[in-house]
Amino acid sequence: MNFASDNTAGIPAPILDAITAANEGYSLGYGNDDWTKRVEARLSELFEREVAAFLVPTGTVANSLALAHLSPPWGAVLCHVDSHVNDDESGAPEFFGGGLKLLELPGQNAKIDPAVLTERLSRLRGAPHSVLPSVVSITQSTELGTVYSLSEIAALAEIARSRSLKLHMDGARFGNAIASLGCAPAEATWKTGVDALSFGATKGGALAAEAIVFFNPADAAGMSSRRKRGGALISKHRFIAAQFEAYLKDDLWLKLARHANAMAKRLSDGLSAAGEPPMWPVEANEVFAILSNDADARLRKAGAAYYPWQAVALPEGRKVPQGHGLFRLVTSFATRADDVDAFLRIAHPTKP
Template sequence: MNFASDNIVGASRPVLDALVAANEGAEGAYGTDRATKAAIERLGALFERDCAIQLVATGTAANALALSALVPPYGAALCHVEAHVMEDECGAPEFFAGGMKLLGLPGAGGKIAPRTLADYLAALPRHEKQMPPRALTLSQATEYGLVYTPSEIAALCEVAHEAGLKVHMDGARFANALVSLNVTPAEMTWKLGIDVLTFGATKNGCLAAEAVIFFDPALAEAMPYLRKRSGHTLSKGRLLGAQLEGYLGNDHWLDNARHANAMAARLAEGVAALPGARLAVPREANEVFPVLPRETVERLRAAGAVFHPWSERSLPEGERIAPHEMLVRLVASFATTEAQIEAFLQAAKG
């Protein structure tokens, strides 16, 4: 009954099979292998565009390097105040960008509203004493499991571009958001104005594989050098390419995401029906954020259930957590089973 995250499970079988196949024989190093070339070609076709694509092993590296390619050392990147890049990457974006600053904006459910962004930009002083914003980064899905709609993304990109900012999407759970919206990869990114995407795969079936996708190749000029200097240009790059080949083949990545979302929907339905429980935000992808009585939390932990308490800073207006309650996060993965969910619900009921 481990619902701590979707990165607690290993790789899916097609990914492992692709890795084993790529392990045979000799191949070019540093990303010149057939698997990496094939994965990059597949990603380009998937997004229906000529892109500049770099593969890395971790989401932190992908986000940090993407932002460092967009923001100079004297600049700033805007994000939600509880975004992963702000709260959970140990200052990596600032470090790799040589001193640029992350500035957090508020928003219920981890979302930045277009009006919030516009008002913030309009109020900024224009002086050399202040670091000028050069990028906006959006988490899709957000830290509260919500999904930016196409209209929300388009509106945010319009505001950002009018102010001279580039827009980066942290797609750690890109696939989960995509199948939730039932749109194509292009329809959730560059067609709405996204300039750079961190295409996450590790949380949805890969062992360790992410892609940084520049929809305007001109923006990627520095990226190969940044990746090498950061130590993320793998000598055996085929291990990254092979993972993505197995992940993307036969729409396996979408099947994984649909399963995780479906399991989260089942979990949300069951948890919401528990005595004294409610959902703090709607379930839109593969994460569930219930408010539980503390006695239910204690009962679950005593039964061996694993999950995390969650921040209350960005709850929707009107939602308050009482002293006898706790906001928690439950995450379903491609490997979650109905039996695990039923065991969790039974433990919650005692």
């Protein structure tokens, strides 16, 4: 019963097999291999236009280099207060960005509110006394397991575009978001105004594989040097590319994400049936459960793994009752229905 993170799962067989196959023989390094060329072509096909893609080993470096590339050091990235780039990157965007500033924005369900974004932009004094607003960064799916709709992305993109800002999407769980939306990747990115995407494969099942995707290749000028300078150009690059090739082949990435999402819904439905609905809507593969202290103790004793959680703001009208806690449960491609059902039985033994 491991719901600590989708990072705790292993690697699907097709991706492991691809790594093993790439291990045969010799190949040029630093992205000059056939695997990388095929993945770059596949990403352009997937997004229905020519893109510039740069493979990197971690989500932190994908987000940080992307934001550093889109914003000058004296610039500002506007992001949600509960976003991963703000809460979980240990200052990496500011470090790689040479001092760029993250501006936190509130918003329900971990989503940036267009009205709040507009108001915050209006309060920036302008050069030289204020940082230059340069990028709006959204997380898809969000850190609270919700998903931006296409119209919500488009509304933020319109505000960004009207002020000559770039729109970046942190897609560490991009597969889960696309599986939830049921649309083509192009519809959820550049067709709604996204300029750059951190396309995560690691949380979706890969060993260590992320991609920085620019939907206008001109925006990527100089990125190859930035990636190298940032220590993120892997010499045996084919092993990252081989993972991505297998991840995307025959829509494996979506099959894995659909399973993870389905397990989260199963968990959410069970909690709701027991009278403890999740704190936020379950739209991807994260469930934020309210558990009594007794239930938490029973689950820990049974070996269940998950994390306590705190958020800046709870939904209006919701609170954590006395004697209870708020916990994050994350499902993955490897989550079994039996583990979900066992968790529910232990958490609520008197419920049907």
